[in-house]
Amino acid sequence: MKLICYLSNGNPLEKNTIEMAKAYAESGCDIIEVDLPARDPYLEGEFIASLMAKALASCDDYDKYLEEMEQIKKDNPDASLIIMIYEATVLEIGYEKFVAFCKKNGYLDLIFVGLKDEVTKERLLADGIRVSCYVQYDMQPAEIASAKESNGFVYLQAKPTTGNVNPKYPELKDCIRCLREEHGITRPIYCGVGIHSPEDAKMAKEAGADAVFVGSTILKLYPDKDAVKEKIKEFKDQCI
Numbered sequence: 731m732k733l734i735c736y737l738s739n740g741n742p743l744e745k746n747t748i749e750m751a752k753a754y755a756e757s758g759c760d761i762i763e764v765d766l767p768a769r770d771p772y773l774e775g776e777f778i779a780s781l782m783a784k785a786l787a788s789c790d791d792y793d794k795y796l797e798e799m800e801q802i803k804k805d806n807p808d809a810s811l812i813i814m815i816y817e818a819t820v821l822e823i824g825y826e827k828f829v830a831f832c833k834k835n836g837y838l839d840l841i842f843v844g845l846k847d848e849v850t851k852e853r854l855l856a857d858g859i860r861v862s863c864y865v866q867y868d869m870q871p872a873e874i875a876s877a878k879e880s881n882g883f884v885y886l887q888a889k890p891t892t893g894n895v896n897p898k899y900p901e902l903k904d905c906i907r908c909l910r911e912e913h914g915i916t917r918p919i920y921c922g923v924g925i926h927s928p929e930d931a932k933m934a935k936e937a938g939a940d941a942v943f944v945g946s947t948i949l950k951l952y953p954d955k956d957a958v959k960e961k962i963k964e965f966k967d968q969c970i
Contacts, residue, residue, distance in 0.1 A: 740785030758966035889924025
């Protein structure tokens with residue numbers, strides 16, 4: 731199973747983001763999820779939203795962030811990369827400019843959020859950008875249908891956070907089996923939300939996940955790079 735770690739872009743400073751990405755890769759992170767901080771991150775929790783606000787207070791020029799992300803790709807050629815980005819940010823950068831950047835630098839997988847409608851998403855799909863789909867733990871039919879129609883990985887909620895459990899699929903392994911066997915989804919299933927400890931990562935691996943997301947547990951160790959590296963190694967040990 732692969733390990734995905736969230737990289738907070740621009741925190742505490744741009745140059746530190748590049749160095750932190752190297753630390754992620756050196757410690758065994760297989761896939762780096764890097765955000766482009768949103769001006770209105772209304773879907774994020776207070777912690778991630780505050781990090782985005784701090785980044786933009788330091789630098790609100792998206793061209794600088796793209797330059798930084800290009801360097802991250804050059805520095806870590808063996809690591810896969812995912813961009814987490816709001817639709818409003820794509821449109822502010824400029825759709826054509828953003829897609830050209832993604833294709834040039836191999837950022838072909840998106841967690842694309844904050845959509846007003848499906849127009850921009852459909853353009854991305856048509857242009858060969860892989861857009862993930864989020865499926866909550868209670869296996870909502872509309873979300874499963876959307877996942878089947880998309881071309882990116884399935885982002886599956888790893889733990890029920892609000893008691894949202896479908897009695898037909900009470901455990902994560904049941905949710906994964908539903909997507910695989912009942913709905914024929916062959917694309918990767920990455921599990922996140924609720925993964926806070928190495929034991930959680932082990933649970934996801936045993937359930938059949940292709941990868942696991944780790945976010946705040948790593949981010950809360952910033953800017954202590956040594957602590958970040960040690961924590962990533964702890965998670966990676968459970969993914970092997």
